[in-house]
Amino acid sequence: MYILLASGPEAGQACLLLLDAAGQPAAEPRIVARPDLSDAVSALERRNRPRWVWQRAQAWYPELLSAGVTVERCHDLSLCQAILAAAESTAGTGYPREVPPAAEPFEPRGLVDPAQDSLFEAATGARGAGPEELLAEFRAQLQAIRASTRPARLQLLLAAESAGALVAAEMQHTGVPWRADLHEKLLVEALGPRPPGTQRPAKMEALAAQLREKLGVATVNPDSPQELLRALHRAGIEAKSARSWELQEIDHPAIEPLLAYKKLSRLFSANGWFWLDQWVRHGRFRPEYVVGGVVSGRWASRGGGALQIPKQVRAAVHADPGHKLIVADAAQLEPRVLAALAQDSKMAEAAQSSDLYAGIAAQGFGGDRAKAKVALLGAIYGATTGESGRLMPQLARTYPRAVGLVEEAARAGERGEVVSTFLGRSSPPPSAAWRTAQQTTNEQEQRWADNLARSRGRFTRNFVVQGSAAEWASCWLAELRRALRSRPELGAELVFFLHDEVMVHCPETHVAQVSTLIAEAAQSAKDLIYGRAPINFPVTLAVVDHYDEAK
Structure with a gap:
């Protein structure tokens, strides 16, 4: 009805x-x-x-x-x-x-x-x-x-x-249980006392002073990429940008205080006192989630950065007295989904282990787990050069169905075709500009068109896996919600969800029962989507007082 x-x-x-x-x-x-x-x-x-x-x-x-x-x-x-x-x-x-x-x-x-x-x-x-x-x-x-x-x-x-x-x-x-007092303490320890107005915290200002000294300049605003880049160039530092990943490769005394400043700046701007005042009320953080906010079906959030709680403040996510946080993580979800999508029985056999990469290593990489992980993630994400490219032939020989599935998705994307997840979410079609680029007859422009095609192939290769993983996670979440609604006496609350991770807040006396429901919901999600397919979707559980203890 x-x-x-x-x-x-x-x-x-x-x-x-x-x-x-x-x-x-x-x-x-x-x-x-x-x-x-x-x-x-x-x-x-x-x-x-x-x-x-x-x-x-x-x-x-x-x-x-x-x-x-x-x-x-x-x-x-x-x-x-x-x-x-x-x-x-x-x-x-x-x-x-x-x-x-x-x-x-x-x-x-x-x-x-x-x-x-x-x-x-x-x-x-x-x-x-x-x-x-x-x-x-x-x-x-x-x-x-x-x-x-x-x-x-x-x-x-x-x-x-x-x-x-x-x-x-x-x-x-x-809302997510959130201790504002602990958050304040973390901010003071990292940044110094709360500054008045829009001034920099004391520790950031001290690092800015060190940066000026090392660069030999009287003034520079490290929050302005253009001004910072000019100061770096004047000091003989040939940086192409002010991004941290590039700065890390440079050997100069100014780099250390600059990187430290940028790290604290991210904390101050993204989860500082202003964020705390705006988003935490009555001991809870209440963001607005956007279901299907990413084209693959993953969630996004509208304000508050709910899906990007940094490690620096996770200790503030704290269970209420007499309660625990159960943080459940679907182990190696996307590789397991690939095995199910491809109906690759040999990879499914490896996935029976709680550590899929170890299972794959035992089957085709001489027990080297690191190589197995690099090869498999390279297949899913399209990393076909370097170590991943070198290992791809071995992966393809061992798991021809799984590798064949993502390779075909990549070729379809390169041809401008649409691909779909297991349940039927389809990728966006290519833009008109993309299609126009593919019709060029100019040799120089053709190289650019080929790069665009390969880029779209990497997108569609991953879309079928990431999107299908998002479907499994959605079914897991729905099944867990149904199970918790059927047991209101447990007093358990779903409080957080991030791609392949669920957080439940519940009384300490009911942790065992709720943990069982979480694991059973994962199995139910697998049965709903893939039926009796011989694939295992284990979840790891961490029972903690605060979020930073979970990982």
Whole structure:
């Protein structure tokens, strides 16, 4: 059963419409005032256990969560539209295909204007779509799924994506446990006392003074790349940029204080006192996650840097008294996904071990784990030169199906074709500029076109693996959410998710039960996607008081 939730005919109203399995209205619309919405949704959730259909979970669910109401399932029309409009499997269904190509591989998207997360939302405008528009879109999506070449897989992908929308809103509402006092202490230890206004902290200012002394200049602003680069050149340092990775290769007395300054500057700007004041309230860090915010299906975040909590401040992520943090990490996820995608039985055999690289080393690299890792990651990410390129023939002889899969994805990308994940998320098509470059007859321009083709091949090579890994992680997250909802007595909270890592905050007395649920959810995710395939997806668990103890 579905229930459509949309804006009502007047401001301050909401419309609830019961739908049958085909998306047809099964009752008259019900109009409720927004202050009464949470009670109405709660009653319908208890009685019907429907799948809620709405334009965007973020537009409705936070309001319900604030009123203490949660829902079990939803269909997020905007997230599903983005997948369906680009999917190869819906190309012949008549569903609108107006998705623009991404400018860069794995580029975050939809991070500026929440109303522009999808073409559907852009078309309906900031006011939100009415029930008629949403109903028409929902029916079109159901038809596209049914008429697609792989409806079962596509339906699972859309269900997992929509479940992610619920998890994202719930994690934002719950927040990551964060000790502001510990964060303050870490900042003082690293930077010195909090400076007034926009002044530099004492330790950064001391390093800036050292830098000026070593460069022999009276003034230089190390926060200005242009000014810094000019000062370096005047001191005889032939740096091409002020980037840390390049500066590390230079032997000069000024480099050490400069690199130390840049490290502290990143901490001060990204997670300093201003960040703490802005993002941590009542002992919790509550960022807004963007489900499917990267073209491969990985999540992004809108403000706060939720997916980039640096090691320097992880000690501030601290369990409440009487609680623990369970940090679960899917071990070597992408190589295991590759084995499942390729149905490579020999690689699957190696993946039965908790250390896949050790298993691969034993099968084809004389037990040298380092070489096995370099070779396999080179195959996934397209590193075909140097050590990785030298080891590739051995990897291809040992695992022809796995290497063949990523090689074919790379060739498809070089030809300008679209590739898809296991469940059906498709890569963006190449841009018009890319296609124009491939049509050149000029010899010099042809070299540039070939470089563009190879670059796109590296993107599509990794897309099929990274995107399929994101699907498994989404199903893992959804299965874990379902398991924790079925055991409310455990008092466990999902508080953080990062690609292949999940953090749960729970009472210390229930750590064992929750740990079991996390591991079982990983197995359930594998069964949902790959069925009885002989592949293992183990998770490593760290039970800690604060996040920096986990890694």
